[in-house]
Amino acid sequence: MAPGMNTVANDTMTNDPILKVEHLSMRFGGLMAINDLSFEAKRGDITALIGPNGAGKTTVFNCITGFYKPTMGMISMRQKAGKTFLLERITDFEITRDAKVARTFQNIRLFSGLTVLENLLVAQHNMLMKASGYTILGLLGLPTYKKASVESIEIAKYWLEKAHLIERADDPAGDLPYGAQRRLEIARAMCTGPELLCLDEPAAGLNPHESLALNGLLRSIRKDNDTSILLIEHDMSVVMEISDHVVVLEYGHKISDGTPDHVKNDAKVIAAYLGVEDDEVEEVIEEIEGTQGGMQQ
């Protein structure tokens, strides 16, 4: 990299995009799940991806985290150090390991037979693997591995305290109540040391009290752990409360993009979520076409 570029990157530290999705399309047979989607997530922001059921939000996530190979398009992730990764070209586990993008799942995927602590230790696999000399040195009982293993427990402890799970550290993960499992999954993803955290419906199934606590956790992750967040969410109390930037999808298209307030008042978003009365349809279509024309100009 040219030395000049570094300074540019530093100047725009607060506003440069960490993730850039350009012309992303994903086709399943005859179904176009995502159609020419482009958006950006800024570094240090909480970006929300919303839309009605079946809009293709989880598909976007799966493309970003490598679980699907997109049919078309480019997804680039730029790390703090300035290194850029083209996510559509690398496999899922490399995206977490090298590009530092971690994710959670819509239907929680914990290691239910492992304890809460062990779940967090598995997440630190790559670091521990290196410290144990790919198992060989660790098997011989070398101190580097012992040190790393103590450190990994400290990291796990930090996240357990942050997610209010420290009391349950030695219980099997499958034994936790639903809300705690959600928090544990986030804590586990954070133990991989990501720069971008992708959360697939983190507030699904939480009660109002728990989603309030989740807001606090996500804010703290952004602020204290210097991690940008991209989230899919249906719970508007979470989305409108914490996100800096909202992208709205419908049928694989982006229909709105902006601040929560902008999106909230967007006619297309309201139409997508609530529908419109029959006699208003033409009005809305005209309005939409008008704004699209305006945008193109």
Next chain:
Amino acid sequence: MANMSNMSERAGGSLTAWALREGFYAGAVSLGLFVLFVGLETTQNIRNELVLNRRLGLLGIFVIVAAVGRFLTVAYLRPWAAARKAAAAAKPAEGEEGFSKRNFSKIAIVFLLLYPLIAISIFGVQGSLKWVDNLGIQILIYVMLAWGLNIVVGLAGLLDLGYVAFYAVGAYSYALLSQHFGLSFWVLLPLAGILAAFWGMILGFPVLRLKGDYLAIVTLAFGEIIRLVLINWTEVTKGTFGVSGIPKVSVFGIWSFDVSAANNFAKAFGLPMSSAYYKIFLFYLILALALLTAYVTIRLRRMPIGRTWEAMREDEIACRSLGINTVTTKLTAFSIGAMFGGFAGSFFAVRQGFVSPESFVFLESAIILAIVVLGGMGSLVGIAVAAVVMIGGTELLREMQFLKRVFGPDFTPELYRMLIFGLAMVVVMVWKPRGFVGSREPTAFLRERKVVSGSFTKEGHG
């Protein structure tokens, strides 16, 4: 507790009467049921006439068994079971486990170290052969094999039905390399392990994309391929004749067990000639190998790789989302599991002095897998107990000559061992669906090491 006091109040006077009544009813019902089935028998006499025989004695036995059985169940068995249940409920925290339960593995290891000496002191040098060789070594080979397979099936959750292939690779590696190149056991033992691990990887690569049933079928086929190659590649393996005259192992090259050798073990110590010393040495050798397997497994479980095996058994997709390369993780599980199979194989070759494809049939794989499942997947102690029960049990059947008195002189108990094996498996699986030890020891803890109940762990889907 309230239930129990109700029970005992009733027990005071009326329980016996009630049980008697129940017994009488049961007798009456069975009389009604069996009077025609059992009480009467039709036969033909010499003139081909139908004759009705009365079998009142037999009928009486049926009725008495039903009546007495019902009486005993109601009067004694049920109150006893209820009392036991109540007592178990009264103290739910079984915090204080008995000394023998807590130190089970230590006691077991000490017992195994003393086992040949105990056998000699009871049965004499020659008499101990049967106990050390047929029982001890045989069980320990299976313990080691099952512990090796446990890495693949129990920890990583990859169902492998062709594990015996690696056993065969280890056995033939030793048999052929020692015959052709004259290398000693101590050189070939690690080499056999490495070769088996290599074959583990060769199996691993094509099956990486498979899960569950499909994986099981391909590994099954792999086991058969190895066996068929051993049968048909006659120039190298001598086919079904097998490789014989495999050299014995020496005590690290210092003493030999060959009768003609100058440094013969018995001669060196001035002992009378006997094959028992060799068998006892083999016993300690397989004990050491099995304990090595256990030690490495315990260490690996606390390393990132072992933890990841278990995580992969729980959820492979989650593993990938955490930046874990599941391909290499699976390959390490296959190859390390195979390596221990290879060690056990070369030990098998040196013990038998003869290997043929007969020893590596699918049944062996099935037995090893059954031991792992019965013991409780992932649990070393449970698997060892299951191996003792399964292999020791079938070996002991040979000794049970009194069964001949029950089933007649034609009864050969050995022939029924698979039947009893199957029956035992059904019983154990009904009684303990997760195997003898269904729970899981966590590999790390913050405050307190709590055992993870079997209901949370998964079996893995490949």
